[in-house]
Amino acid sequence: MIPAAFDYHHPSDIDEVLALLDEHGWEAKILAGGQSLIPAMRFRLAEPGTVVDVNGLAELERFEESDGFLHIGPMVRHATIAGSELVRDRYPLLSDAAEVIADPLVRNRGTVGGSLVHADPAGDWGSVMLAYRAELTVRRAGGERTLPIDELFLTTFVTSLEPNELVTGIRIPAASDGEGGAYEKLERKVGDFATVGVATQITLADDGKVSAAGIGLTAVGATSLRAAAAEGELLGSGAEAAAIEAAAVKAAEASSPTADTRGSEEYKRDMVRVLTGRALRRSVDRARAAS
Amino acid sequence: MATTMSVSVTVNGAEYTADVEPRMLLVHFLRDELGLTGTHIGCDTTHCGACTILLNGTPIKSCTMFAVQADAQALTTVEGLMSNGELNPIQEAFKEEHGLQCGYCTPGMMLTGVALLESSPEPSEAEIRMAISGNLCRCTGYQNIVHAIQSAARAMAGNDTSVDGGAGGGNGASEGGGE
Numbered sequence: 001m002i003p004a005a006f007d008y009h010h011p012s013d014i015d016e017v018l019a020l021l022d023e024h025g026w027e028a029k030i031l032a033g034g035q036s037l038i039p040a041m042r043f044r045l046a047e048p049g050t051v052v053d054v055n056g057l058a059e060l061e062r063f064e065e066s067d068g069f070l071h072i073g074p075m076v077r078h079a080t081i082a083g084s085e086l087v088r089d090r091y092p093l094l095s096d097a098a099e100v101i102a103d104p105l106v107r108n109r110g111t112v113g114g115s116l117v118h119a120d121p122a123g124d125w126g127s128v129m130l131a132y133r134a135e136l137t138v139r140r141a142g143g144e145r146t147l148p149i150d151e152l153f154l155t156t157f158v159t160s161l162e163p164n165e166l167v168t169g170i171r172i173p174a175a176s177d178g179e180g181g182a183y184e185k186l187e188r189k190v191g192d193f194a195t196v197g198v199a200t201q202i203t204l205a206d207d208g209k210v211s212a213a214g215i216g217l218t219a220v221g222a223t224s225l226r227a228a229a230a231e232g233e234l235l236g237s238g239a240e241a242a243a244i245e246a247a248a249v250k251a252a253e254a255s256s257p258t259a260d261t262r263g264s265e266e267y268k269r270d271m272v273r274v275l276t277g278r279a280l281r282r283s284v285d286r287a288r289a290a291s
Numbered sequence: 292m293a294t295t296m297s298v299s300v301t302v303n304g305a306e307y308t309a310d311v312e313p314r315m316l317l318v319h320f321l322r323d324e325l326g327l328t329g330t331h332i333g334c335d336t337t338h339c340g341a342c343t344i345l346l347n348g349t350p351i352k353s354c355t356m357f358a359v360q361a362d363a364q365a366l367t368t369v370e371g372l373m374s375n376g377e378l379n380p381i382q383e384a385f386k387e388e389h390g391l392q393c394g395y396c397t398p399g400m401m402l403t404g405v406a407l408l409e410s411s412p413e414p415s416e417a418e419i420r421m422a423i424s425g426n427l428c429r430c431t432g433y434q435n436i437v438h439a440i441q442s443a444a445r446a447m448a449g450n451d452t453s454v455d456g457g458a459g460g461g462n463g464a465s466e467g468g469g470e
Contacts, residue, residue: 008313104423
């Protein structure tokens with residue numbers, strides 16, 4: 001299958017990217033890893049007149065801890081996250097997720113930022129970044145803003161980004177003592193979309209009580225979802241079994257899955273409960289080990 | 292709309308320059324422009340891995356990249372595995388271990404295998420199965436594909452006896468089990 005014809009640009013700096021976005025507006029698409037965009041173009045689901053390739057722009061590949069954050073450039077590839085020892089040691093929720101995205105070959109090309117702004121509710125990074133309460137740096141010609149992850153997703157494949165805006169950075173709070181997270185994904189086979197995914201990230205205070213909790217849900221709504229009521233169940237608790245089960249029930253209530261070949265609504269909602277419990281138990285174990 | 296753009300790419304050590312439409316997929320460039328038809332097209336949906344090649348040593352699906360993106364990059368296709376008339380150890384191992392039936396997935400499997408052994412010379416069976424999980428074999432021949440990669444690992448380590456002898460067969464199963 002052959003994509004529709006387009007003009008291809010491969011700018012050498014971000015200002016040039018932003019100028020092209022200003023000029024072409026909705027007609028332009030950013031080409032990151034291409035693992036969703038190129039299939040969509042082959043099927044003619046996307047027919048951008050202008051493709052702006054941002055591969056090779058070093059600023060978009062930043063990947064380091066500094067100033068109290070882990071900075072993940074939007075062009076960091078899934079495989080880079082999966083293979084990072086720093087991530088495995090300090091950000092296990094990130095490495096859990098990176099290891100189960102698509103398949104190893106896709107992970108070698110696909111990028112964190114590309115996946116996020118594609119805004120597929122079955123994409124794994126959306127729920128992970130909700131759990132981490134990530135912030136995005138968004139630039140346009142002559143301006144820059146910070147976008148909390150909760151304000152990114154509008155509906156399936158639709159974000160709050162303007163057509164002339166580019167995500168230039170993603171950051172999550174740097175790991176500290178007493179933090180732990182985990183990702184649980186149910187899928188029929190490698191490379192399939194998630195049936196259900198759950199990302200959890202918690203912080204235990206010195207007294208063992210939960211002082212922060214983030215829970216994101218994959219593939220059970222029009223967007224990646226935050227399970228805010230479930231987070232509320234955990235805060236101030238000792239992360240004991242009853243609190244985890246109460247949070248898991250609330251997470252299931254926050255989901256709104258649709259039935260498909262992967263399962264019925266009831267099944268998926270109950271899998272949210274089961275996977276939330278599993279992810280939270282692993283998060284607590286990891287948080288205690290990091291205390 | 293742009294008509295064509297110039298692409299200069301190194302494939303299997305040789306330089307090629309061609310004018311292509313930006314929408315030309317890399318796999319079509321390799322097959323139709325360069326005549327390197329060892330890289331196969333299977334699913335056209337970024338699932339099957341039949342079109343796997345190495346991009347600067349990293350295995351990727353060449354149906355999910357535009358040819359213009361390969362400008363100034365170095366690619367390896369299955370045609371580049373042989374050197375000086377000698378099969379690459381992984382090719383030898385796929386032959387000896389019967390690591391193929393119809394052969395359609397084989398170029399991709401071998402390139403993924405080469406990249407795996409480059410980064411992990413003694414992979415466990417689980418690592419091998421994970422590494423090839425983006426390459427589909429519809430003959431369900433995974434068992435012998437795993438054996439072949441294990442056999443190639445031993446050959447590359449220089450302590451192999453099965454590749455050039457008649458003892459190929461099933462001796463891969465007892466090794467590389469790991470954990």
